[in-house]
Amino acid sequence: MIYFDNAATTPLSKVAINTMIDLMSTVYGNPSSTHHHGREASKILRQARLTISQALRTNPKNILFTSGGTESNNTVLKGYALKHQDLGKHIITTTIEHHSVLEPLHYLASQFGFDITFIEPVEGKIRVEDIEQALRPDTILVSTMFANNETGYLLPIKEIGQLLRNHPAKFHVDAVQAIGKIPVYPEELGIDFLSASAHKFHGPKGVGFLYTKDLDFENLLHGGDQEDKKRASTENLISIAGMAAALQEDITQMDTNLTHVQNLYQELIKGLDGIHYYLNEEDPHLPYVLNLGIPGKANDLLLMQLDIAGISISTGSACTAGAIEPSHVLSSLYGKDSPRLNESFRISFSDQNTIQEIQTFTKTLKEILGE
Structure with a gap:
């Protein structure tokens, strides 16, 4: 998992x-x-x-x-x-x-x-x-x-x-x-x-x-x-x-942890090569959180498919999980009619995650998308 x-x-x-x-x-x-x-x-x-x-x-x-x-x-x-x-x-x-x-x-x-x-x-x-x-x-x-x-x-x-x-x-x-x-x-x-x-x-x-x-x-x-x-x-x-x-x-470990998470972030971006995707982010940006979307791919379905594969991600705030309304954050950023609201999902890291987990995720994602 x-x-x-x-x-x-x-x-x-x-x-x-x-x-x-x-x-x-x-x-x-x-x-x-x-x-x-x-x-x-x-x-x-x-x-x-x-x-x-x-x-x-x-x-x-x-x-x-x-x-x-x-x-x-x-x-x-x-x-x-x-x-x-x-x-x-x-x-x-x-x-x-x-x-x-x-x-x-x-x-x-x-x-x-x-x-x-x-x-x-x-x-x-x-x-x-x-x-x-x-x-x-x-x-x-x-x-x-x-x-x-x-x-x-x-x-x-x-x-x-x-x-x-x-x-x-x-x-x-x-x-x-x-x-x-x-x-x-x-x-x-x-x-x-x-x-x-x-x-x-x-x-x-x-x-x-x-x-x-x-x-x-x-x-x-x-x-x-x-x-x-x-x-x-x-x-x-x-x-x-x-x-x-x-x-x-x-x-005590802040600098070490931040460097590690930045490496995780870069590894994920590298692993997404070949996938048609977009990022929902602006600088300055906390590397612990990455929000992206796959055009034409429903985020709730993707979350379920990844969950079945043993990978937990999110479509937004846990406090609103299960809510019918799309993310108010993305709505503020892109408008309430933007397709991004139903395509975007969040990947968030901690210092306990590994490069190997990133590689498994991108490999699994490509398999799900048929890439």
């Missing part, structure tokens, strides 16, 4: 598995308890927070543990917007965002009267000048992703951060697809909020974090005083430790 759907989720790394197994049998106290077992758990929690903060070059107090990217995005968009709606009710985002950004914004618009501006890509790219033109005195948030989950396109984060230094609007970045793969330092990029999810960088599912620096927002969860009174609920200690271990390993 060959797995090329790492943008949906990655396999757990050995270091994450071993870290979690060790803690499962030795550390079971509540981090909020003051006795020995609680202090032992609290120490693990502090170490994980320190590890993640060092990866982002920030202070540990700026890291808030969550259940993943969706909760982190919802916390920022709902929590900050509702807390500061007296300053304005205008938010800017793009049409190519993940649904965990788009849906909270639709909620804010329908239930609280927020005005959302959706920036459309031009020739495949989000332009900083379009965001600048959309800014208003009542704009309180700008929310964009770091890397698109369907095409790998890298948005101009640094330039947007520089733009907003002269505006009171806060900058939220959904960095779920970028963390652990390329350097992401929010304070150097002018980012105020940053969302991440462990299962995208070989950590466990159901855990993530939110970077937030000295900013006040409405809590989504109420109850205890965990996470500096910003997120009630006993911390998912085992998963948090696994997440920190996975991220630390990815950060």
Whole structure:
């Protein structure tokens, strides 16, 4: 079996598995308890927070543990917007965002009267000048992703951060697809909020974090005083430790992993020689994700044929798998009537994939296409 759907989720790394197994049998106290077992758990929690903060070059107090990217995005968009709606009710985002950004914004618009501006890509790219033109005195948030989950396109984060230094609007970045793969330092990029999810960088599912620096927002969860009174609920200690271990390993091996994945990408392009295909991508581009289409070949049928052959790919975001509607990302890029919407599919790599798997994939694809 060959797995090329790492943008949906990655396999757990050995270091994450071993870290979690060790803690499962030795550390079971509540981090909020003051006795020995609680202090032992609290120490693990502090170490994980320190590890993640060092990866982002920030202070540990700026890291808030969550259940993943969706909760982190919802916390920022709902929590900050509702807390500061007296300053304005205008938010800017793009049409190519993940649904965990788009849906909270639709909620804010329908239930609280927020005005959302959706920036459309031009020739495949989000332009900083379009965001600048959309800014208003009542704009309180700008929310964009770091890397698109369907095409790998890298948005101009640094330039947007520089733009907003002269505006009171806060900058939220959904960095779920970028963390652990390329350097992401929010304070150097002018980012105020940053969302991440462990299962995208070989950590466990159901855990993530939110970077937030000295900013006040409405809590989504109420109850205890965990996470500096910003997120009630006993911390998912085992998963948090696994997440920190996975991220630390990815950060340590980042250059090596990136070079390996770039080689995988180039091997795939080379192996596609002889096939009539097109790429759905723009530079700058994350090599971990490749989106392509075969003219006249239905992507759902191709996915099924490859699945039968033991190869897992995707036609888009896992959060919308099975949906009747085609990809909103490709629709924004090429128009809702483009044949690309029903022909395109996504191949996404991790450092665990091999050149041999790429060669098997291209050979199998050519057999299916009769090339």
